[in-house]
Amino acid sequence: MYLSTVPPEPSPSEGLPRHVQDQIGRRLNELIPSVDTVGFDTRLGQVVLRLRAALLDAEAERQITKEFGDELIALVPRLRRFARLRTGSEAEADDVVQATLMRAWEHRSQFQAGTNLVGWLFTILRNTHLNQRKRLRREVEDVDGVFAGTLSAAPDQEHRIALFELQAALDALPAEQRETLMLATVDGLGYDEVGAILGCPVGTVKSRVSRARERLAATLGLS
Template identity: 85%
Template sequence: MDDVDDGTRLGQVLLRLKAALRDAEAERQITKAFGDELIALVPRLRRFARLRTGSEAEADDMVQATLMRAWEHRSQFQAGTNLVGWLFTILRNTHLNQRKRRRREVEDVDGLFAGALSAAPDQEHRIALFELQAALDALPAEQRETLLLVTVDGLRHDEAAEVLGCQVGTVKSRVSRARERLSATLGLA
């Protein structure tokens, strides 16, 4: 950890990781050798990450992600096996996953693409939708169900009557009353 500044994000992660390693060792979750070797491999991981990314900041982020994954999956590591290979595999997979993710991202340095994606304010529409939903919820269940079958699902009155098991006139009456109540509740009458 000789070239990692404690003030950087990676340095802070290493300090927390060291503390967690000490605690895990005290609780016999890991061996001292595992913790020591893990910390000792950080400079090699950083070198490999820099080769893959070409960026010191990206490399440190990759090493940080690698250490976090190694810590999360420490129970999967089998003592006596190759810790170096295990960590470098995690680092390589982390890098490949980041590259896949970046391929789906759109670079927009000047903000032109983001500017084209802007949407008109929709607060009024949301408020109106909430008010409509509240007014629908306030209707008696038969009226609400009948109104939705006819207006939203597009059933004809005779089809709705068949679904509901009632007369066509009952459907027409329920739809009419529901519309009147909605109009009054929403202030449209």
């Protein structure tokens, strides 16, 4: 079973005290809640059911290991959350996850047992979304996505305002800093895993995360 690498302790050069970093992490998790389950009455849920059956057949024919099939299904909620972070739209996120699962199935022979499955899947998802966006030649807006859903469930006006401020601060970040921060902070991936997904050195990942945190802290008045 895959165990996520715990990100290393930040060096003093990263600047922000640990409690400020923790504050940012908690706020981001409030803004973008995790998705624990996928309803089997949904279109994506039906895809997962069919994929599970295909994986069992492939396991019986010794095309894949049981660990690969179990882990792939278990990672669907995390793929869904990552897709929502990228698209801002629940419906589009499910489409991206569906395409990702299909590509993972088609290229299952390319995955090397014992290597990082979550990194492999996240890379497929990211590339799938980038290719779709290029084909559509448009940027996706947050119409019915994670942020809107979070606001509708917010308990009071003060909390809603805080979430709006956080979303605005995130939107003001450079895209590469925002995505790197989300992967490292919200999804809890190690810096090496984030670097593999984004195709950049670990030092670049650390720098982007540090700068993103510092800009968020300054904008939100955290200390």
